[in-house]
Amino acid sequence: MSETAIDYAAVFRALPALVALLTPELTYADVNDEFVRASGRPREELVGRYLFDVFPDNPNDPAATGSRNLRASLERVLATGERDTMALQRYDVESLERPGEWEERYWSPVNAAVEGPDGRVDLLLHRVEEVTELIRAHGEPAEGRTRVLEAELYMRARELQEVNERLRQAHAREREVALALQRAMxxxxxxxxxxxxxxxxxxxxxxxxxxxxxxxxxxxxxxxxxxxxxxxxxxxxxxxxxxxxxxxxxxxxxxxxxxxxxxxxxxxxxxxxxxxxxxxxxxxxxxxxxxxxxxxxxxxxxxxxxxxxxxxxxxxxxxxxxxxxxxxxxxxxxxxxxxxxxxxxxxxxxxxxxxxxxxxxxxxxxxxxxxxxxxxxxxxxxxxxxxxxxxxxxxxxxxxxxxxxxxx
Missing domain, CATH: 3.60.40.10 (PPM-type phosphatase domain)
Structure with a gap:
């Protein structure tokens, strides 16, 4: 098949992972079919809307950091043009059937830049793997080694989140000290x-x-x-x-x-x-x-x-x-x-x-x-x-x- 014969729009729609294209202003430019299915949002409620209006943090969870972490990752990609692979994130989503109720969800995102002819970032490619079902298996009656491994994965994911937060806090402290030192010198x-x-x-x-x-x-x-x-x-x-x-x-x-x-x-x-x-x-x-x-x-x-x-x-x-x-x-x-x-x-x-x-x-x-x-x-x-x-x-x-x- 020649390159010109490939329908890249159809390929994008059929990708098995959740994939969205975002503008530099972080509004949805397009989403594939799997993103529509897994997010539970019809395409018309996504395209053209600001990402964090569609998926804000859970207001009932003061410790929620999903939107903050995602925003920081996307801004890094915009600034540097470099791909950013995020740690596993808990990012709750409001139920469409029951407004005001939030569903606990777990995502593994990767963000990458799509550059235009002038080298500037024209779009952000936001790819997500959802692992909510695997994480939910923790706490259910054990059914052999599979359940044990799933529970262990859950605990490791929790530990990784805690380590990431401690590293973020340590980096923030180092930044304050380094800037103070530089101002003095x-x-x-x-x-x-x-x-x-x-x-x-x-x-x-x-x-x-x-x-x-x-x-x-x-x-x-x-x-x-x-x-x-x-x-x-x-x-x-x-x-x-x-x-x-x-x-x-x-x-x-x-x-x-x-x-x-x-x-x-x-x-x-x-x-x-x-x-x-x-x-x-x-x-x-x-x-x-x-x-x-x-x-x-x-x-x-x-x-x-x-x-x-x-x-x-x-x-x-x-x-x-x-x-x-x-x-x-x-x-x-x-x-x-x-x-x-x-x-x-x-x-x-x-x-x-x-x-x-x-x-x-x-x-x-x-x-x-x-x-x-x-x-x-x-x-x-x-x-x-x-x-x-x-x-x-x-x-x-x-x-x-x-x-x-x-x-x-």
Whole structure:
């Protein structure tokens, strides 16, 4: 059978598992026949309706978490484009025959992204296996080893739910500690000389992903400032500790080094002796208003963007080298210089702003350039906020984002 002869709509309807297609707004776009049968809802009561209007949590159970867990999973898929397999969920459903009565149901969901030609998530595929009948068998008179195994499965499912909840609470606590640690180590927004700047930091959506990124702005002799950004490969509290050490070391090196390349060379040697610092990316630049120059050097970091007064955007990518501690021996790093004029804007950032899984980074860089051009007349703070609105999905992303804007 040729591919063009396959009726994919008929295949979708006939799938033996419960399958629904959801829009990014979490309304039902379509459901297959098995979903209609198992849910007990006719198709016209599903398609076009908001998922959690159709299936809210049981209001009689204050401990119900089904809708919260499902919403979090779907939002992760929207933000990352990655498939998310959920743990077994208890998610009660209101009886259609007896309104106000809720039936105890157990589901094993998998959520996946359906991307359009532009790489954006157009639909969410929500596949569910229902195991309610198997779980209900627990507590009935035992009928041989099958009942024993079913009861054991029930207990294991209950234990897994409890473990998942404890892990969720532990991750939430770690996130709070990690963010507090990062706030203590990153410099507070403040004026740098007489120059207009703005900094923004957006943490990752997951506790285990937070706290690998940093930024820094320092005053240098003459009408100069140093600006840097970096990204530690690890995540969580360990990455936050490494980040603090590297940021402080680069800040100190930048004050005495002859230029950005030499500052990165010092940081490179320092990173060799810091556990967890390998493969960290960093970029540092010196802005000299007396000469009208930007001098920069990059250790594997995404290129800064220079927004010209006429709205054109140039990426500073002529001094890029591997990340920290990539060389077996101390190695000289490249450095480049270019001129600027009053009214230009320099933008430094970490990869959480432009990189997405299954999307070429050039797509993210093009989106950044378009955003800069569109908002070129905005003040640094307003420009930073506009960039984040344009490039970060509202559900958040799985990597930190640091952003520095300097009006030249």
């Amino acid at each position: 990153l410099p507070a927004p403040r004026p740098v000389g007489n120059h207009r700047t703005a900094v923004r930091y957006r943490p990752a959506t997951g506790a285990l992903n937070v706290c690998g990124d940093w930024y820094d702005l320092i005053e240098l002799p003459g009408d100069r400032i140093g600006v840097s950004v970096g990204d530690v490969v690890g995540h969580g509290l360990e990455a936050a500790g490494v980040m603090g050490q590297l940021r402080s070391a680069l800040s100190a090196a930048s004050r005495v080094a002859e230029g950005p390349a030499q500052a990165l060379e010092v940081l490179d040697r320092y990173a060799h002796f810091v556990d967890g610092a390998e493969s960290t990316t960093a970029l540092t630049a010196v802005i000299d208003w007396d000469r009208g120059w930007i001098t920069y050097s990059s250790a594997g970091h995404p290129p800064p963007a220079l927004l010209r007064g006429d709205g054109t955007v140039e990426f500073l990518d002529r001094a890029t080298d591997p990340p920290l501690d990539a060389h077996a021996e101390p190695t000289a790093r490249p450095q480049a210089t270019l001129g600027f004029t009053g009214g230009d804007t320099l933008v430094l950032y970490t990869d959480g702003l432009v990189e997405r899984r299954r999307r070429d980074i050039d797509t993210g860089l093009a989106a950044l350039a378009a955003s800069l051009t569109r908002h070129r007349d905005a003040a640094p703070g307003a420009l930073a906020d506009a960039i984040l609105r344009d490039l970060l999905p509202p559900q958040g992303v799985t990597d930190d984002t640091a952003l520095v804007v300097v009006r030249l």
